[in-house]
Amino acid sequence: MKQKHLYILALCLTITGIGCFFYKVHTLRLPLQPNVQTMLWTLEADVNFEAKKGPIKAELFIPKNNPNIVITNESFISREFGLNTDTGGGNRKAVWSKRKGKGKFHLYYRAVIRLTGNERPLEIPADRHEKAELVKPSFIGTQLEASMEMIAEMFDKSADLESFVLTLLRRLNRPSSMTSVQFLMDRMKTPLEKADLVVQLLALADIPARAVHGVRLTQDQQWVKPNLVHWVEVFENGKWYSFDPESGEKGISSDYLVWWRGGMPLVTLKGGDNLKVDVSLARNQEDTLFVISDQDPAGMPFLQRFSLFSLPLRTQSVYRILLLVPIGALLVVLLRNVIGLRTLGTFMPVLIALSMRETRLVAGIFLFIVLVGLGLVVRRYLEQLKLLVVPRLAAVLTVVILMMASFSIVTHLLGLEQGLSVALFPMVILTMAIERMSILWEETGPTDALKQGAGTLIAASIIYLVMSAPILAHLVFVFPELNLVLLAAILLLGRYSGYRISELIRFKVFNIKDNHE
């Protein structure tokens, strides 16, 4: 009954721990390795214009979060202007306004964008409120006739919407093949115009479509001035399908960043002229953890908000160390209950291992031996003075600290830095170890005392080596729920009733005897 209870508890802990872990890895995309870098793009739009006198209003389309991108940071520089952002009509807009002003003005927008790494969907479901409207075609005269003729022909030569759009694009890209296209040539001099033309042609055929504008994310670390790219989304059965008029294919390249949709230009300005917009783009890298933790907490899933990253940095660094302690505790359980190593004090090896993080392994072992050795000598000497136990312990503690201080000074004067970091050595516990070792020495002889001292050092070294693996430190801090799995392992070991490795040696007479028979 107890056994079953324990197994169920351990199973629940493991499932919870592993479940949270997988959620964080797969959905929140927290990195499994330390120092994973994330690619970020910084997009800048620089708007310059000259204002006459009256009220000024400038509207700039700005990118918004979608399944492919997350805007991790955004800034607007617009002195003297009132600013608000507007998310109407499926686009996001920065609206700068000013009652009056004269002269040159300079508005500036900057966004840091992270690719989520999600597959770009082939179709985009339309919003519930979104109405797929037909644009009003602006064809007149021969252009209108040529367009109508071309559409009628395309309609005959295609089976469905997709093949219709693809045939149309192919036709537009090879203008010489058909005379009717010649009439439309001067309406597709730039990619922007071409995208607009396609939308209008589709409108003539009663097919709702819209132009999409964006930039291509470069792999260039330098600042570049990218050309805007334009493509078309066609509506059918509640979904939008992307087509690239330039390549004449369905779907768009995965490095296209959606900026805004529709027939409007990037910036609309009222009350000014000589409008000039500069777009620039650069790629840079940042530590993934920093990027994730730097996001606006409001939109985060609960588990991401409920994380150690929400703590102040100082507290975080404490937990980076504290969360390693359960690993050390599990190792102590293994070393003591499964292997049967004897140590001075149950968790002293963990404390020594923690202090070894500062001193490094060899210096840590050396320090332990020197401090305990000197402590034993002092303890031996004080024994002669017949002191009461607590004052004697206090005296040993004081001497240990003084020894450490002089040790630090000496090593510093010699130019060795390790000596300085002994401060974390658990002195009080060290004093208890000295006391226990010295009683053991008197009561049962030096062998036992040295064995336990050595056992403590071996355990501390093993724990230190395991705890100093960067991957473990990273995992327990980013995924503290993994400690639940450790807890489950510790609980299960609590009912381990098999032999300890040391007992195989202790009872070896039975083995020898039996083999002789």
Place this chain on the structure above:
Amino acid sequence: MNNPATQFRRLGILGLNQRNAEYTLTYNKRKLYPLVDDKLKTKALALAAGLSVPELYGVIRSEYQIRHKLYDVLGAHPDAVIKPSKGSGGNGILVLAGRFRDRYRTVGGAILESEEVGYHVSNVLSGMYSLGGQPDNAMIEYRVQFDPIFERISYMGVPDIRIIVFQGYPVMSMVRLPTRDSNGRANLHQGAIGAGIDIATGETGSAVWKNMIVDEHPDTYESVRGLTIPHWDQLLKLASGCFELTGLGYMGVDIVLDKIRGPLILELNARPGLSIQIANQKGLLPRLEWIEQHADLVRSVDERVAFSKEAFRKGGSCNPGS
């Protein structure tokens, strides 16, 4: 060479983890531990139940009493043992064998100033030798004059007899003989000899010294085999009766044989060690499981002792490996 773990499993060797998980944690209620961890409490209980223990000459409870009571008690009984009442593993025991002027002689022959005895008691009071380092009391009690049967097979200290009692049934026993190597202590890992005792007959069998199987004492060359422990039935009943005394289901009872007063309970142990298996060359598990399956809890001490003697005798109902 076969896997030692499977080998031990087959022989029924009890390991420390299993002892803790399945025996001490299961059969010994935590609240009963103080009864055996504090030897003063054990002694009071035993006296109330009419079981024999070494006579208590006095208890020193404070530094004040070191100055004002200790030397009076020792003056009346210079032949005495001073021990911490919550001591463990035989630590902190000072055995005095008499007085010379105002000095004391230990059994080892060393002469101690009276301040040195006082300092030892002071260390005892501050908990230096006690479980968990908690403040303690020092007991001064009768020094056992061991039975002449052990004269030739012990060096310095007092041999004691350890009986494992499971739910009131004696299951395994050994006698621990101090050697020069163990400094007169009766702990096996400190170099004492352990000789298994047949529960049915009280006769010593195989002996182990430092993980070697030996037949004679390393200091006296006398054989330790084939010795019959006097008053064996009385010893078994004394041990068995400790179950009613404390309620502990799994314990070790340490008994000494005094040449005048017979068997005396020295102390009880709620977490008895496993070396007894080495001394007996037998695993504890088959016997413990036999008791779990076949014995009932309502029998009297005499019935339990008879049951154990029958079950664990050579060729008895539970005696594998012989």
